[in-house]
Amino acid sequence: MNDLSKNYINGQWVTWQGETIDVHEAGTGDVIARVPASGREEMEQAITAADAAFEAWSESTLDERLKVLEQLHSGLKERAADIADAVCREVGMPIKLATGIQAGLPATVTKTYLKMLPDFPFTETSGNSEVQYAPVGVVGCITPWNYPLHQVILKIVPAIAAGCTVVLKPSEIAPQSAYILADILDGTDLPKGVFNLVCGEGQTVGDTLIKHPAVRMVSFTGSTRTGHLISHAAADDFKRVALEMGGKSASVILPDADLGAAVKGTVNNCLLNSGQTCTALTRMLVPADKHDEACELAAAAVAKMTPGNPLEETTRLGPLASAQQRDKVIDYIRLGIDEGATLVAGGPEAPEGCDKGYFVKATVFGNVKPDSRIAQEEIFGPVLCVIPYTDEAEAIRIANGTQYGLSGAVWSADDAKAKKVAGKLRTGQVTVNGGAFNPLAPFGGFGHSGLGREFGKWGLEEFLEVRSLQL
Ligand code: NAD
Numbered sequence: 001m002n003d004l005s006k007n008y009i010n011g012q013w014v015t016w017q018g019e020t021i022d023v024h025e026a027g028t029g030d031v032i033a034r035v036p037a038s039g040r041e042e043m044e045q046a047i048t049a050a051d052a053a054f055e056a057w058s059e060s061t062l063d064e065r066l067k068v069l070e071q072l073h074s075g076l077k078e079r080a081a082d083i084a085d086a087v088c089r090e091v092g093m094p095i096k097l098a099t100g101i102q103a104g105l106p107a108t109v110t111k112t113y114l115k116m117l118p119d120f121p122f123t124e125t126s127g128n129s130e131v132q133y134a135p136v137g138v139v140g141c142i143t144p145w146n147y148p149l150h151q152v153i154l155k156i157v158p159a160i161a162a163g164c165t166v167v168l169k170p171s172e173i174a175p176q177s178a179y180i181l182a183d184i185l186d187g188t189d190l191p192k193g194v195f196n197l198v199c200g201e202g203q204t205v206g207d208t209l210i211k212h213p214a215v216r217m218v219s220f221t222g223s224t225r226t227g228h229l230i231s232h233a234a235a236d237d238f239k240r241v242a243l244e245m246g247g248k249s250a251s252v253i254l255p256d257a258d259l260g261a262a263v264k265g266t267v268n269n270c271l272l273n274s275g276q277t278c279t280a281l282t283r284m285l286v287p288a289d290k291h292d293e294a295c296e297l298a299a300a301a302v303a304k305m306t307p308g309n310p311l312e313e314t315t316r317l318g319p320l321a322s323a324q325q326r327d328k329v330i331d332y333i334r335l336g337i338d339e340g341a342t343l344v345a346g347g348p349e350a351p352e353g354c355d356k357g358y359f360v361k362a363t364v365f366g367n368v369k370p371d372s373r374i375a376q377e378e379i380f381g382p383v384l385c386v387i388p389y390t391d392e393a394e395a396i397r398i399a400n401g402t403q404y405g406l407s408g409a410v411w412s413a414d415d416a417k418a419k420k421v422a423g424k425l426r427t428g429q430v431t432v433n434g435g436a437f438n439p440l441a442p443f444g445g446f447g448h449s450g451l452g453r454e455f456g457k458w459g460l461e462e463f464l465e466v467r468s469l470q471l
């Protein structure tokens with residue numbers, strides 16, 4: 001049992017004596033850690049500390065910021081095994097993938113900012129004006145459980161690099177990697193108060209953070225439902241918001257595409273982290289005359305993904321993060337059957353041999369109607385909807401026919417054609433013929449998927465105000 005009954009406020013670990021929140025292991029359901037269900041008072045103390053630290057940190061030199069980020073980068077590399085183990089247990093991502101993604105990506109992203117920062121133009125000239133990019137102020141960061149450290153790093157690294165101070169409220173479902181991060185930062189030269197961590201429920205500490213007048217920006221990743229609440233609260237005193245929210249991304253397989261490669265690529269993407277990925281390609285759009293073949297290929301790909309213990313090196317599909325998430329996904333699978341979709345693989349029953357933990361069978365539905373609930377709502381589990389279309393225009397209409405717009409994919413034998421269709425998708429990212437993930441590409445959503453962008457210079461600009469001096 002990992003006792004984490006503490007918060008990190010003003011450069012110190014502050015012991016918490018009150019109620020705690022249990023953290024469960026996804027593969028067994030066992031309680032593996034306890035974190036504070038902190039009160040509003042602790043959050044206010046953290047905001048006060050961040051506010052007091054802001055002026056000095058906003059005037060810190062480039063060298064001071066680079067030194068801290070370099071120390072953070074080394075710490076993330078040193079603690080990679082601890083991070084992967086913690087996230088594997090909490091979220092259920094298989095250890096091999098968790099090592100590469102959940103532990104590897106935070107270090108990679110930190111490195112991109114270390115490389116970019118020295119050349120970033122914090123001042124530029126426009127006519128007779130000097131344009132200055134100034135840190136926005138105290139930033140409240142609120143993050144989800146599915147990529148728990150990655151989402152935190154995408155906020156705190158550019159925020160600190162911009163000269164902002166930060167209060168982090170991590171997910172109470174997968175909080176351990178945030179504690180490892182605080183531990184690493186505690187060993188760096190970061191001045192006290194620049195980074196603060198308060199753990200607790202969204203409705204209490206999260207609510208205090210989004211409403212406090214000293215907080216000038218809220219950077220949030222999570223559900224569209226919570227994003228709504230944050231937007232409303234921020235409107236009251238014109239806080240800046242950056243929102244990364246849900247998705248229902250379409251993989252558009254054009255008639256001339258290599259069907260085998262496109263289906264494999266889509267299934268692998270959809271099932272990554274058991275479907276607990278905001279960018280998951282959960283709708284596979286196929287020409288109507290290739291629908292049955294695509295379903296067979298998808299079923300064959302899914303058959304190789306037997307759920308298993310995420311701590312085993314060979315496991316490719318782990319459990320879901322919580323009992324609540326498992327039950328929600330099973331309800332959606334039952335709904336798909338009730339809505340008349342064809343169950344091609346999987347189903348609502350627990351997978352064989354998985355009597356403990358939060359396992360769900362990888363499931364494929366065929367002949368899914370584009371306006372049905374399983375095709376419109378984010379399921380956040382290993383469920384793929386295969387949707388037939390008659391022509392390209394209809395495929396684009398279906399792809400754009402949800403409230404979301406986070407990611408997508410297009411597959412075609414003709415790259416130019418694939419790019420043309422990609423350019424018609426109302427979404428923040430599109431993978432063309434399986435293009436590789438790029439940590440320097442802007443990432444974010446259209447519509448109900450988000451506001452603002454993360455990664456690279458776009459991620460840094462979110463934390464900067466613009467001031468112009470007329471000379
Ligand atoms: P969630 O919205 O329930 O919780 C996210 C965070 O918000 C948690 O820290 C939670 O405690 C906090 N919160 C909840 N209620 C709050 C309130 N009233 N005030 C302030 N804070 C509050 O989301 P989740 O279930 O943790 O994460 C899953 C969701 O995150 C999915 O919808 C997924 O698509 C989305 N997501 C999006 C991205 C992206 O980059 N677009 C990335 C990962 C996850």
